[in-house]
Amino acid sequence: MDYINALVAFTNFVLVPGTAYGAQLALGALGVTLIYGILRFSNFAHGDTMAFGTMFVILITWAFQGAGISAGPVPTALLALPFGIALTGLFLIGTDRVVYRFYRKQRVKPVVMVMVSLGVMFIMNGLTRFIIGPDDQRFADGERFLITARNFREMTGLREGLAIKTTQGITVITAVIVVVLLFWFLNRTRTGKSMRAFSDNEDLALLSGINPERVVLYTWLIVAALATVAGTLYGLDKSFKPFTYFQLLLPIFAAAIVGGLGNPVGAIAGGFVIAFSEVTITYAFKKVATYVLPEALAPDGLAQLLSTDYKFAVSFALLIVVLMFKPTGLFKGQSV
Amino acid sequence: MTDPFLIGDQMSGGYGSGPDILHDCTIAVDEGEIAVIVGPNGAGKSTAMKAVFGMLNVRQGAVRLFGEDITSLSPQDRVAKGMAFVPQTSNIFTSMTVEENLEMGAFLRRDDITGTMDQVYDLFPILHDKRRQPAGELSGGQRQQVAVGRALMTQPKVLMLDEPTAGVSPIVMDELFDRIIEVARTGISILMVEQNARQALEIADKGYVLVQGRNRYTDTGKALLADPDVRKSFLGG
Amino acid sequence: MMQLPVILCGLGVLICIAVVVLAERRKQIVLRDSAMFVIVACLILGTGFQESWNSALFILNFGLISAIMALGVNLQWGFAGLFNVGIMGFVALGGLAAVLISAEPTPGAWAAGGFQVLGALALGAATTTLAVILWKRMKPGRVRLGVLLTVLIGGFFLFRGIFDPAVSAIEAINPAQTGYLGGLNVFANEATRAGWMTVVAWPVGGLLAAGAAWIVGKTALGLRSDYLAIATLGIAEIIIAVMKNEDWLARGVKNVSGLPRPVPYEIDLQNNSDFVERAATIGLDPTTASTLFVKVAYGLLFAVVLVIFLLLAQWALKSPWGRMMRAIRDNEVAAEAMGKDVTARHLQVFVLGSAICGVAGAMMTTLDGQLTPGSYQPLRFTFLIWVMVIVGGSGNNLGAVLGGFIVWFLWVQVEPFGQFVMSVVTAGMADGSPIREHLLESAAHMRLLTMGVLMLLVLRFRPRGLIPER
Incomplete structure (x- = not known):
């Protein structure tokens, strides 16, 4: 029995990737939840917004790389990020002006807004494929690892290695910074508070003289930032492929709903709950088990609960279970 | 005769393009006065007040504030003109703290609001103790205090209250009325719709009894309380 | 020219x-x-x-299938206001049914592990049922939680213990060719492939989809509309994941091809002197004539199905049931107050609509002659159907059919048209210029853009669709 090696193996294969993935999902779910709370509809175009924003970042990264600009050990994409956010923000505000505002003025039912977001989803998806193509793009550069498995083994003398990719470290740090900024904005600034007020009670917000168009404008800008950051981090960590981003819609919505739609804290919690469940249930525990269990009990197979392809089933099952027992999510969400 | 401070003059109208609910209805309040609208259920009490606040389609008649015709202004614009409105339900931001509720009330103001906030806390000391708590966690009476406090943060000239004592206990109701009188003493006009007609008329400078969207009796609160007809029909003897 | x-x-x-x-x-x-x-x-x-009559018939045949899918979705959305974004899953289940019914059974597969797999699945179902019963019967508390966890975890490992070896045994049988259970087409032999079994598969596809819809509906209906949407989105992905992974069932991503068909084979027609002669009299060479004949035959079969569904849907719309559905859709609270069981009615219409999508899915797999789980993409099989319903006119069956045809036509034709536009746009650019290359290459993605623009235009300027609800 070798608990330390088991723990290291578990950290290496479940904890670290799960944390990074959870941070990415949390950022995505924050965007979904903000739109739900303030614009009051489920935005089906969110996955494609992430793809769209990441596309800008990739294009600018390429331009920087071409011009010989680099950020040393960290990926060049971080330098490109602000520009990507700005472009995505412009696009989203443009979409709001051309598309969503018309329906908002009419005060249509939320489901109509969802339909409209399907149309926007098609357009963004088409544009992304049109501009950068449907294929895989890798755009991570700089140092690949913070700690390599071999260094870790040499340092500690353990049999198991622990590798932390630079992108994983950057994901967590960036996510923390973004979340701290977001909560500071929502809880401490006048505009942020007015957004929360608008989300809480639209009519009373209007009576208090809060300008809804301004609130909406800020919401789209923040959503652009969240989506682009989430998409870029995911792309750096794994790779960028428009279809994969579209599919992220499911775990992201699951995270937002599990946490409680409209509740930012819930979105973060939901992101990590979904990510860890997914990684844990689809991880082959053979390695960990061989350290912990006596030899006679060591598993023959991979000790994998479910094949990795069933990760959607995990999001789905969690979603259903939470909804059956806590219909407004783990943290109290709102219902329109 | 000069116009009162705020007057909804012979208003007729209804919601959207629906049928008229108000017919030649007049509601007015003078500076620092308390005006109360009472009447049976479905008399159009709240509707009359909403008409004054611009939440209704007023087809005939006019609303004037300080002599200025504001009939065509939106509710938001009326807030900017110094009118404040406390709805009967969903009148606070439940997920925000008491202090944030007050801050949101003062959203349009760009000057220092701490003075006004202190005044509100002086008026409702309990709110000061609970200022860091989410407003949704407070009791019914405290919620109403938050709602009134939020409306006061705009430093309004007129405060309009839609059944402020609905659903609160009699003790809390008395206290709320005391506070409302205090607010009126600071020079703010108060226009209020009330179910508890007797208590409301006791503190009212002016009372309006509405029936089916029309003015039935209009007099000072005391006179209405003394009027045997009013007593018999609307105050239960 | x-x-x-x-x-x-x-x-x-x-x-x-x-x-x-x-x-x-x-x-x-x-x-x-x-x-x-x-x-x-x-x-x-x-x-x-x-272009060619083959292309025209291709558009027509898929248009017919699309129209049927749109009818199914219209039943859910137009009649009852249910927001189902899991159409892809039900369509895929229909396709699975086509394989399960019309493919020939793999020799030895059932003996090797088929029954064991069924036993394992039954055990899984029994475990779940037992858990649900325990949940309902036992008093809440730690004891219940403990018992439930024991049952579920024990059941899971027992299930895997029985299931896994059976699956390996089945998948070991001639993996390059079969490696799966095969279908139930016991009528196929040397003389005939029993193509009529594919037509039997269509209603079975409907049943399979209906069964899945019932499970989804039981859990997710009654939740808020957005939640139903996400739940259906999830279940569709899970169905596709199962079909991609469970090789014993339908070979997973190795695909099942060469399914029998209800119409003659081109090669047989070309070898039939009678047919060749007749083709010659109308001036067609045997190859073209045979391909056209096959497509027309499919078209006629599909048209029959479409007409049946359309008539049924029209009848349902005008029946008291249809009126009640729309009453529920327009005001759920009022309908509930009038004593209508809203959730039960929703479940009904959800199952029916999904079944129609399942039938269409089985028909499509029959037309393709193969099942390729990797080709099921939500944009094509879920959201495109939504564009059809929205553009055609939700709540109107004729509208849904029209939307099915028009949107399918555009989906097919936008690509060559985009190519044409791009070649005109880039005509002035130098050959081999990277921008030109990129634009020509990307023309294929114009179709998604077009669908989005079309949908937004309709929602803006004709929100009730081309043929609005009456």
Whole structure:
């Protein structure tokens, strides 16, 4: 029995990737939840917004790389990020002006807004494929690892290695910074508070003289930032492929709903709950088990609960279970 | 005769393009006065007040504030003109703290609001103790205090209250009325719709009894309380 | 070079558009709707004259299938206001049924592990049922939690213990060719492949989809509309994941191809001297004639199914049941207050609509002659159907059918058209210029863009669709 090696193996294969993935999902779910709370509809175009924003970042990264600009050990994409956010923000505000505002003025039912977001989803998806193509793009550069498995083994003398990719470290740090900024904005600034007020009670917000168009404008800008950051981090960590981003819609919505739609804290919690469940249930525990269990009990197979392809089933099952027992999510969400 | 401070003059109208609910209805309040609208259920009490606040389609008649015709202004614009409105339900931001509720009330103001906030806390000391708590966690009476406090943060000239004592206990109701009188003493006009007609008329400078969207009796609160007809029909003897 | 018939078809489209506009103004609804369908006919005929009759029939056949799917979704959305974005899953289940029914059984597979797999699945179902019963019967508390966890975890490992070896045994049988259980087509032999079994598979596809819809509906209906949407989105992905992974069932991503078909094979027709002679009399070479014949035969079969569903849907719409559905859709609270069991009615219509999508899915797999789980993509099989319903007119069956045809036509034709536009746009650029290359290459993605723009335009300027609900 070798608990330390088991723990290291578990950290290496479940904890670290799960944390990074959870941070990415949390950022995505924050965007979904903000739109739900303030614009009051489920935005089906969110996955494609992430793809769209990441596309800008990739294009600018390429331009920087071409011009010989680099950020040393960290990926060049971080330098490109602000520009990507700005472009995505412009696009989203443009979409709001051309598309969503018309329906908002009419005060249509939320489901109509969802339909409209399907149309926007098609357009963004088409544009992304049109501009950068449907294929895989890798755009991570700089140092690949913070700690390599071999260094870790040499340092500690353990049999198991622990590798932390630079992108994983950057994901967590960036996510923390973004979340701290977001909560500071929502809880401490006048505009942020007015957004929360608008989300809480639209009519009373209007009576208090809060300008809804301004609130909406800020919401789209923040959503652009969240989506682009989430998409870029995911792309750096794994790779960028428009279809994969579209599919992220499911775990992201699951995270937002599990946490409680409209509740930012819930979105973060939901992101990590979904990510860890997914990684844990689809991880082959053979390695960990061989350290912990006596030899006679060591598993023959991979000790994998479910094949990795069933990760959607995990999001789905969690979603259903939470909804059956806590219909407004783990943290109290709102219902329109 | 000069116009009162705020007057909804012979208003007729209804919601959207629906049928008229108000017919030649007049509601007015003078500076620092308390005006109360009472009447049976479905008399159009709240509707009359909403008409004054611009939440209704007023087809005939006019609303004037300080002599200025504001009939065509939106509710938001009326807030900017110094009118404040406390709805009967969903009148606070439940997920925000008491202090944030007050801050949101003062959203349009760009000057220092701490003075006004202190005044509100002086008026409702309990709110000061609970200022860091989410407003949704407070009791019914405290919620109403938050709602009134939020409306006061705009430093309004007129405060309009839609059944402020609905659903609160009699003790809390008395206290709320005391506070409302205090607010009126600071020079703010108060226009209020009330179910508890007797208590409301006791503190009212002016009372309006509405029936089916029309003015039935209009007099000072005391006179209405003394009027045997009013007593018999609307105050239960 | 454009020929006279193509120009005539183009003219026909223009005239019909004019008729539509005029009829709309005069409120001549029948004339307007007919003219819209004539437009579709002209477009397909035009394709026949301009490109080839094979392309035209391809559009027609898939248009028929699309129209059926749109009818199913319209039943859920237009009648009852249910927001189902898991259409892809139900369509795929239909496709699975086509394999399970019409493919020949793999020799030895059932003996090797087929029954064991079924036993394992039954055990899984029994475990779940037991858990649900325990949950309902036992008092809440730690004991219940403990018992439930024991049952579920124990059941899971027992299930895997029985299931896994059986699956390996099945997948070991001639993996390059079969490696799966095969279907139930016991009628196939040396003389015949029993192609009629594929037609049997269509209603079975409907049943399979209905079963899945019932489970989804039981859990997710009654939740808020957004939650139903996410739940259906999830279940569709899970169904596809199962079909991709469970090789014993339908070979997973190795695909099942060469399914039998209910119509003759081209090669048999070409070897039939009678057929070749007849083709010659109308001036067709045997190859073209045989491919056209097959497509027309499919088209006729599909048309029969579409007409049946359309008549049923129309009848349902006008029946008291349909009126009640729309009453529930328009005001759930009022309908509930009147004593209508809203959730039960929703479950009914959800199952029915999904079943129709399942039938369409089985038909499509039959037409393709193969099941390729990797080809199921939500944009194509879920959201495109939504575009059809929205564009055609939700709540109107004819609208859904029209939307199915028009949107399918555009989906197919936007790509060559985009190519054409791009080649015109880039004509001035130098050969091999990277921008030109990129633009020409990307033209294929114009179709997604077009669908989005089309959907937004309709939602903005004709929110109730081309043929609005009456």
